[in-house]
Amino acid sequence: EDQVTQSPEALRLQEGESSSLNCSYTVSGLRGLFWYRQDPGKGPEFLFTLYSAGEEKEKERLKATLTKKESFLHITAPKPEDSATYLCAVQASWGSGTYKYIFGTGTRLKVLA
């Protein structure tokens, strides 16, 4: 069964304390892996797309990496404004040229000043 699992469920960091969020997946025919940020009361905001193992993307304090089984979102020297829920999603082939999106439950990140 296709599945996306994110860990930890929640994470509290001190400002400046770097850490990583994990997204492990089991899907057939991976077409892409996506990271989103979601603030309370808002829709998810797109961050990164990764297509193949070994690929890396960076944006400010965030860096996403991808292997054949998992992806990491590394947060370097986080600030309180980085507090949000981070969602991981995979796009997988679903036969007949169609695709499906599978989301994880997210990691709630809280950065303390």
Added chain:
Amino acid sequence: ETGVTQTPRHLVMGMTNKKSLKCEQHLGHNAMYWYKQSAKKPLELMFVYNFKEQTENNSVPSRFSPECPNSSHLFLHLHTLQPEDSALYLCASSQASLAGVGGEQFFGPGTRLTVL
């Protein structure tokens, strides 16, 4: 307006009411989606429209009825809902190809629905 907009932002309805949620995307995309987001659960894909044609319906109850009149507008018609349907309903769009929907999705702010 830019990005993906949704109205209303909040909706309270009784189980016998009929209401509609509206989504509009200003990104020139050709695929649109409805998702349901409940607490502690992953986003659940409800409907997908690719080039205005519905390509997925993940066994959603018939009390939810989508409508996509053009590639920029998407509606979700609601009738005789149940309290367990209370959730955040998100609309998204992406740039799809004729081979199938795909690519990163851009989400609206959502409609917070409460069914009494």
